[in-house]
Each structure stands twice: as C-alpha cells, then as structure tokens.
Amino acid sequence: MAELPKAYEPKEVEKKFTRKWKESGIYKARVVPGKQPYVIVVPPPNITGSLHMGHALNWTLQDVLIRTQRMLGKEAFWVPGTDHGGIATQNVLEKKLAKEQHVTRHDLGREKFLEIMWQWYKDCGNMILTQVEKMGWALDISPENVRFTMDEKRAAAVYECFKQWWDKKYIYRGKRMINWCVRCNTALSDIEVEHSEQKGKLYHIRYAGADGGKGIVIATTRPETIFADAAVAVNPKDDNYKNLAGQKVKIPLTDRIIPIIEDEDVELGFGTGALKITPAHDPVDYVIGQRHNLEAISVISDKGKMINCPAKYLGMDRDTCRKETVKDLDAAGFLVKEETHDNAVGVCYRCGSAIEPYLSEQWFVKMEELCAPVIKAAEEEELKFYPSRWKTPFLNWLKNIQDWCISRQIWWGHRIPVWYCTSCSKDGLTFTADKQGNKQITKISFEHGAKPLVSHDKPAKCPSCGGHDFVQDPDVLDTWFSSALWPISVFDWPEKTKELEYFYPTSTMVTGYEIIYLWVARMVMTGLDFTGKLPFKDVFLTSIVRDKTGKKMSKSLGNVIDPLDLTEKYGTDAVRFSLLTQAVLGKDIPYAEESVVGSRNFCNKIYNASRFILMNAGDIKGPLKMPAKPKELADAWILDRYNCALQTAKEQTLKFNMAAASNALYHFLWNDFCDWYIELAKQRFETDREYVVSLLVNILYGTLKALHPMMPFITEEIAGVLKPLTGSDKEFLLQDSYPLHDETRFNADAVKKMELIKGVISAARTVRSEFNVPPGLKLNISFKTEDAGELKIITEHADYIKLLCKIENFSAGKTAVKKPKSATAVFSNVTAYIELEGIIDIEKEKARLGKNIISAKANIDNRRARLSDERFIKNAPPEQIEKVKTELAAEELKLSSAQSALKDLA
C-alpha cells in the first residue's frame, strides 16, 4: 500500500471496471417472481446525437436511482434504447448528403434515401450507447437488450396502437389549419411549434372602395398575404365602422373586390379596428372565413413560395415578397403607416423557421377520451411530479388540448399503415413522377373519394372492388407517436410477454421538463388506454445544465461542454458527483468546470483516507466486524454522524434530491470522518489499534457503499483494496444491501459533548493562528469552567484537546491560574487561558478582546431585551426561552472573561 500513488488515478480503474462489468453482465435484470421490480425506461436519445451535459445529468440521476434500488434489494431494470428521431434525424442526414454529395433526398428517391438512413442507424445509431460505458452507467447495452423505436417489435406496437385507435375512431383524417414548416416541408403538431418574440412591423394599408370611395384601412403584420384576402372584417360593436357591412373594397395591387363583413372576433381597438381576412393563412381568419363562407385562397406554397398572386410576385420567397409588396404598396400610395410591433412568431422546434399556418388534409388523433383519465390521474395525484409545480401546467395543457396532428410529410419514420385501392380510391389520389421517374403518390383527398384500408402490410385484395393494386399513404407518423408507446413497447406490447407483466408499470420516469407535453403526457395516455395502468407513478423532471453564466449551452454560442472531455480530465466519478451535488430539485444548473475540480478533490480525499486506514491496519487480519459498542466519546459521536449521513443520503435520494444526498455524504466523510475522527484516531493506533481500525474500516466501507450509486468506480476500487479487512468480495451492486442507519446509534449526548470539545479546540486554535504561534511549539493552556458537566467533559477528554491544540501542559478546573502573558478564548462555559510568553502581542490581544467585548455586549442586549419582553415569556415555547437564557449566560461569560483579561493586560 505504501507504494501506491499519492493521488487517485481514475483512468486505469475505470478501464478495469468497465471491462469487468461488461463481461460479467452485472447490469442485467431478470424476471424474478416474488421479487419486487424497480424499472426506469431510459428516455431514448435520438440516433443523431452524441452525449451532452443534459444526458450526463439525466442519466446519472437515473443511474443513482437504479443502483440505489438494486442495493435496496429490488430487481432494478434500466431499459435502454434509442429513438429514430423523425424530422431531427432526417434533417441531419439531409444536411450531410447536401454537404458531402450535393444531393437532396428527392434526387435519391424515397427508397434509396431510406436505405441510407438505415445504414446510418446501423453505423452510428448506437454511438451514444457506447458512451454509456464511459459514464459508468449501470445500463446493459448488449445488443439484444437495446430497443429502437423503429425495430420490428416497436413497429408492431405502433401498428397495434394505430389500429385500435382507428377502430375506436380516435384516429381520423381531416382538413384543418395546421402548422407547416416550409423548410422541413411537413406538418407539425401544436407543441412542436415554439414561440419566439420578434420585433416586427404592423402595416396600415388602405383598401380603396370598389366604387372609388375612400374604403377602409386595415392593419396587418403580413402584407404579402393580401392576395389571399377574402374579406375585411370589423367588429359590429365598433362605432367607427357603423353600417359598413356589405360594402365592397378592392385589394391593393390587384383588381380583386372583396366584401366588408362584421365579426365579433375582431378585437376592438387593435390596429385600425379593421382586419383583413385571409382564411388560408391564419387560424383566426380561417374560423371567421368558415363562419362567413369565404373562399380560402392559398398564396404561399408548401415550400414558402408565392403562388396564385400577381405575376410579379409569383415564385418569390414569402419574405422577399413581403418587402416587395410593402415597397409597391408605398409607391402606389396604399401604405398609410408603418409601426413597430412585437409579435410572438411561431417557429419550428427543429429548424427554427417561421411556421406557416397551412390548410391541408392530415391525420389526427382525437384527444378528448384519451386525456380524460390522464387528467383524473394527475388531479388525484396518482401521477406525481417532482417538483410538484408541474402539475398545474400539465393539467392546463390537457384541458385545453387540440387534437394531435400525427402525419408528417417526411420519409424517415413509421409509415402510416393505411392503403388505398388504386381503382376504388382513384378520384382521391394524385400521382406525380419523382426524379427517378417512378410514380409517386403526392396527394390523398378523402373529400374526393380516397378510401382507407388500415393494414400493416399491403392488403391482398380490395374488399369493395376486389382489386389488387394498392398504394400506401405516403406520410409517416410523428416521431412522438412511437415514443408515446415506449413504456409498453419496450416490453414487446401488444404481445403478452412475461417481462410486460413483471416490469410494467415502470417505477420512475426521469426526463427533462421541456418534453413534459411532447412525451410524458402521451406516454400516460397510451399506458392508461392500453393497459389501464399508469406507465409510471413518479415523474422526476430534471433540470437543464447551463453554462456557468446561466445561458443554455448551444453550438452556436460555442459554450458547449463535452462531458466526455471532462471525464478524461478529471475522472468519471468526479463529473458525476459534481452534477449530483448541484442537482437540486427544480433548479437549473449553471455548470462550471471548477465544480468538477472540487469533486475530483473529493475523490482524492476518499482515496487518501482509505490509504491511510489501510496503512495503519498493518498486519491486522480481517474480516473486521463493526464493533458492537463505542469505546470512547469520539466513537459514539462518529457513529451518530455516520448514521445521520446514511439516513439523509437514502431519504433524499428516494425523494430525488440528489444535492442533499450527495452533500450529506461529502460533508460527513470530509469534515467529520477525516478532519476530526481520523485525527483523533491517530493517537489510538498505538494503544487500541484493532478496535479503531475496525471502526474506521467499517464506517469507511459503509460510506463507500452509500456513495457507490453516485461514484461507482472509486468506491468499487477501494472496496476491492479493503477486501482483506472487510471480507466482502462481492460488488456493491450484487450485495443487495444499502447501508442502513441504525436507530440505536443516534447519540445526541455524544454529539453535544463532542461539540463542546470541538468548540474549545477551535477557540484555542484561533488564538494559535492569530498570534502566529509556530506549529512546532507546544503551549500551556489552562481551562476554567464553573459548569461541572463541561469541566468533566474537558477533563476526561484532555488527550483529544492536547493532541489537536498541541498542548504541553494541560490543566482544567473551576478556577485556573492565569499567567500574565496569556491570551483568552471562550467557548460555551469554558474559558481557556493560553500562555504566550514571548509571543503575545499585547496590543493585538487588547484589540481582539475589545472586539469580543463589543460583540458580546450586543448579544447580551439582544437576549436581555427578549427575555424581558413578557409577551415572549408568555408565548414562546419553554425550550426556546431556555435556549435564549443559555445564550445569555454564555455571552455574559464571554464578556466577563474578556473584561477581566483586558484588566490583567493593562
């Protein structure tokens, strides 16, 4: 042991255990009838991704829970998998193809493109999982255990869900105003649209009367859509526009005549009070349009280009067209005014482009029936959120929900399992040739007669006409559709597997709050709908890891920290621990590299404490049992502190408060165990070595066990080294035993006594330090106290004090001989006189005592005032009054000691 390095070196240790754990399959979970399972399904990362700090935090939290529960004796199963990631993944590959091969997916065609996507999945799809090992996460990533949202079993679940919902008429196709991303070229659901506040302009535009009159001035932020106008609307209650309804105006820059109508949805007082109605490009206008039977004219294509408009603007990009239109309106005298206007613009959550409200036929899931039981579960708190404040927004969202648009016009994803007979559905189908000349279905219109056949595979025969030629719906499902099924699909639902029966419902869902609606809500919907059971009861919403200034980490800001770089530099345990100590429930983490340094130092502290204990164990033979009884005060005290730390660590972990859990262990080990107990134990190695070592080893081992879920490598490494002393040769994870605190070992009396000794020592040390007493110099100190109890404690533990204060001559009594050149220090009812012949600086000591006198006086005044307040005496609990009295006495002692010391110096 002596030749071991002085500092902990994580690299080799991590390598060793990573290999060992992989080979031993230590992370595998099995169906064990009768044993209680604990299950977390991993939020499947997109296959585009590499690991970022968010994962590092999130997955470490899951890992701590899994390991803890396993050590608590449960069959803990952490289910791994990846997500195909729909639009996000397709975007990444499209960009890659454009950059490397200068081709679009349309150049390649659907089939070829999908081939490339699948190849990507095979090559890189599990990339993120290989990073799992480096983080020490207890996840069994052997290929047969890793699920993928688009593999065969998951596809079966997706089909079953679609089929059941179709049969229940939850799934339907409808023509609606949906959110369209002109860049990704697909519909999006409402929650996939993010709103960003943008400084825009409100343009006031005059629509001249059709009869040549003055007409009306409208206000709009989107002048390029005037070509799609079907009317101008005013509020019937608007006194400025009385009796205008029925009049006609002309759209500027065109010859088109539209009516003025009245509608209550027009807000009084906004803009000019007159609203142009563009049913095809605005959700509100669409509703108004339907009410008034207005035509919906599209002037912006699915690619964001102008159509159905004056020739000049045809084919123009929507943004360019806005500028041009404004210019032309101004030139022609129609532009009345421009004012700045802040506007919340909807943008695509995947690419950030402005969302276009777009009228089209899409697939939807009806939400009403699916949401009702979710609302009930959340309201009755069968489904619980940590932190709980998410309950309200969750419920609000569910209660105001719109039907879920599930069709996406991309290629990467689960294809909608709907087929059309080319002869029966002929009128509702539109085909065009793709770039390869293959006939491709481009539009399906139920309105025009497309008849759906829901089937996983191509149907053999058309049930109505007997035809054999079918085409499949070209759209794919929202990627969240398969994610929604994750807690059941990972166990191969709809098959009735024994895993499903044993491991479902899962226990805890650990995920970021940013996907509470996108994902969490929908998992609960499917779980309740298909199994009648909540997929999980606890939702632990984790924080966002930000940069040290509190900004979100992003590639564009260049403030991204790679967790793997940090593990290289400081070791995995340090990275994990630094995240955990900051993981306060409901609080984002501003992450600075300094915090890993702190945790790295902690690893080193653990390592060196262990090294020291081992060194002093010498030839003692294990296994060493935890002594049944404390022999000395310090033993009783450290056992109390140890117990307390274990209790806190466990309780807080199970309450998802990892910061409290990890900090309890950190401070116990460093401050109590190392700074005080080991220091005091040093003097007992000569006299009582075996006993002290037994206590040290067992407390250390128990602490390592409690730390293991947080720092798996270093704890296991040291446990291995301690093996001859502990006799434990099983890995912590296989021991099924979390170190339990022991009620009999709480010892308030010992804690109180030890606090006195620590306080006295600290007071004396302060004097040493303030007068720069050379470290080698041993002092003569006399302690004086009239408190018999405290005197007894001091006297009985003179050796503690002598050791830690470096005392040559120690005396304690009710009175004490104070040498003239002494400094005075007070703690509780004990006054210490520290001889400083030749060292003491009289002026300095006077100043010090003067300061003490001032503070003591202030404290005395404060306590006296309180004690003389009869309302306080009448109302405060007796123990509180006692406390203040004790404090008063202590302050009075401090004052009188300082005063008399000052007198002696004069």
Added chain:
RNA sequence: GCCCAGUUGGCGCAGCGGUAGCGCGUUCCCUUGACAUGGGAAAGGUCAGAGGUUCAAUCCCUCUACUGGGCACCA
C-alpha cells in the same frame, strides 16, 4: 396578457418560523509521515424593496421592482 419560479457574503448555490450555511474565490499561517487535489485560521451578509401576520420572519401573506421559464389566435 395570464401563470409559475427565482432575487441570501466577490461568484455559484443550500436552508426555511427562533436574527444565516456550503463550495469556489480572497487574506494569513503551515510541507506536522493519508491527502498542498492537503491542514489550521480569518475577513466578508440589515437573506431585492415596502407593508402585514406572529412573542419571534430570510422563511408565512400582500404589493412593488427586476431576472428566468411556461401558456395564449390579438391581426
């Protein structure tokens, strides 16, 4: 606009009815055989502001001011 969080020493954060703690940083002393990735000590805060409840408020209530976040069709 509505809702929710936050505002505590230089910085980052805990705490939460009995006048404040941690980590980092700062200053001083120390290579005392586990650890300088260390030890000992010190300085530094009227707990955002104003009211209220209470014997007592950083902690509970109300309002205000900032800072984040969620939701919302205001063109």
